[in-house]
Amino acid sequence: MRAVFVDASETLAEVARRLSRPGDPPLTIHADPNTVPEDLPRLLAGAEVALIDHTALPLSVARACAGLKHVVFLGTGARSYMDPEALEAELGVQVHLIRGYGDTAVAECAFALMWAAAKGLACMDGAMRAGHWLRTDGIQLTGKTVGLIGFGGIGAEMARLCAGIGMRVIAWNRTPRTHPGVDFVDLDTLLADSDVVSLHLLLTDETRGFLSAERIAQLKPGALLVNTARGALLDEAALAQALREGRLAGAGLDVFVEEPLPGGHPFAGLPTVTLSAHSAFRTPEASDNLIGAALDHCRRIAAGG
Incomplete structure (x- = not known):
C-alpha cells in the first residue's frame, strides 16, 4: 500500500x-x-x-x-x-x-477574534500603520453573554475560555447536550440574548447557510459575530450589510465561502471586521x-x- x-x-x-x-x-x-x-x-x-x-x-x-x-x-x-x-x-x-x-487551537483563535473585534484592534492597527492616530470605543466583555452555536470539542473549549473572563455562556446544539456552567437554550433565545455569537457547527448539507439573512436579522443589536468554523455556514452578503448599517458592532472571521478571500470582497472594506486567513488550527x-x-x-x- x-x-x-x-x-x-x-x-x-x-x-x-x-x-x-x-x-x-x-x-x-x-x-x-x-x-x-x-x-x-x-x-x-x-x-x-x-x-x-x-x-x-x-x-x-x-x-x-x-x-x-x-x-x-x-x-x-x-x-x-x-x-x-x-x-x-x-x-x-x-x-x-x-x-x-485542534480544539484548543481553534477555540483560542475564536477567543482572540472576539477580543480583537470587541476592542477594534484591527481598525486601529491599520490606521496607525497608515499614519493616523485613531482611537475607537471598545466593548467590555466581562459580564456579557456569549452564545455558542454548536457545542462539540471546540465549543466546549470556547466555553471554558469565556467563563474564565466572567462571561455568561449559553449554547445551542442540534442534539441535546449538558455541560457545567453552560445554559443550553433554543436558537431564537440565543440569537436575541447574545452579545457575542460564535459559530462552531460542522458544515453539512443541513447546516450550509445556517446563519441566514433572517437569522442574522434576529441578532441582538450591537452584537459581535465570530466564525472559525466554515464560511458557508452563513450568508456573507447579509452579514456585510448588517455590519455596514451598524446593526452589528463587528465580526471576527477566520473562514470564508471563497478562500483565499478574493480581492474587493465586502469584508475587506469594512473597518469593523477582523480577518484571519483560515489559520485557527495552525x-x-x-x-x-x-x-x-x-x-x-x-x-x-x-x-x-
Missing part, C-alpha cells in the same frame, strides 16, 4: 517526516500547497491512499485516480472539498476525517496532533483495519 500527501505545506511536510516510523506504509510527500485538482491523477498514480489538506477532489477527478481506495482528509470539513458519500457510493473510496486535533501542537492522526489512519488501513 502506498500513500501520497498531495498538498503539504512545508510545515506539515516536516511534521510528517518527523512523525513517520520505521515500518510505516510508504508515504510520498508532495510539498506544494498550491496543488490543483487536475494534478491529482498524476500525483496519485498507483496510490491507494490520498492525504488531502485543502485540495478539492470532485468525482470527475477521483474517477481518473486509478487504484484510489481511501482519502484521509486533514480535518472535519471534507464537504467543503469533496462529496464523501458520493465518493464511497460511486467509486468505493472511503473518506476518513480527523476530529479533535499551531505546532495541533499540527502534530493532525499529522499523527493521519499517519495512524494510514497504519490502520495498511493493517486492514
Whole structure:
C-alpha cells in the first residue's frame, strides 16, 4: 500500500517526516500547497491512499485516480472539498476525517477574534500603520453573554475560555447536550440574548447557510459575530450589510465561502471586521496532533483495519 500527501505545506511536510516510523506504509510527500485538482491523477498514480489538506477532489477527478481506495482528509470539513458519500457510493473510496486535533487551537483563535473585534484592534492597527492616530470605543466583555452555536470539542473549549473572563455562556446544539456552567437554550433565545455569537457547527448539507439573512436579522443589536468554523455556514452578503448599517458592532472571521478571500470582497472594506486567513488550527501542537492522526489512519488501513 502506498500513500501520497498531495498538498503539504512545508510545515506539515516536516511534521510528517518527523512523525513517520520505521515500518510505516510508504508515504510520498508532495510539498506544494498550491496543488490543483487536475494534478491529482498524476500525483496519485498507483496510490491507494490520498492525504488531502485543502485540495478539492470532485468525482470527475477521483474517477481518473486509478487504484484510489481511501482519502484521509486533514480535518472535519471534507464537504467543503469533496462529496464523501458520493465518493464511497460511486467509486468505493472511503473518506476518513480527523476530529479533535485542534480544539484548543481553534477555540483560542475564536477567543482572540472576539477580543480583537470587541476592542477594534484591527481598525486601529491599520490606521496607525497608515499614519493616523485613531482611537475607537471598545466593548467590555466581562459580564456579557456569549452564545455558542454548536457545542462539540471546540465549543466546549470556547466555553471554558469565556467563563474564565466572567462571561455568561449559553449554547445551542442540534442534539441535546449538558455541560457545567453552560445554559443550553433554543436558537431564537440565543440569537436575541447574545452579545457575542460564535459559530462552531460542522458544515453539512443541513447546516450550509445556517446563519441566514433572517437569522442574522434576529441578532441582538450591537452584537459581535465570530466564525472559525466554515464560511458557508452563513450568508456573507447579509452579514456585510448588517455590519455596514451598524446593526452589528463587528465580526471576527477566520473562514470564508471563497478562500483565499478574493480581492474587493465586502469584508475587506469594512473597518469593523477582523480577518484571519483560515489559520485557527495552525499551531505546532495541533499540527502534530493532525499529522499523527493521519499517519495512524494510514497504519490502520495498511493493517486492514
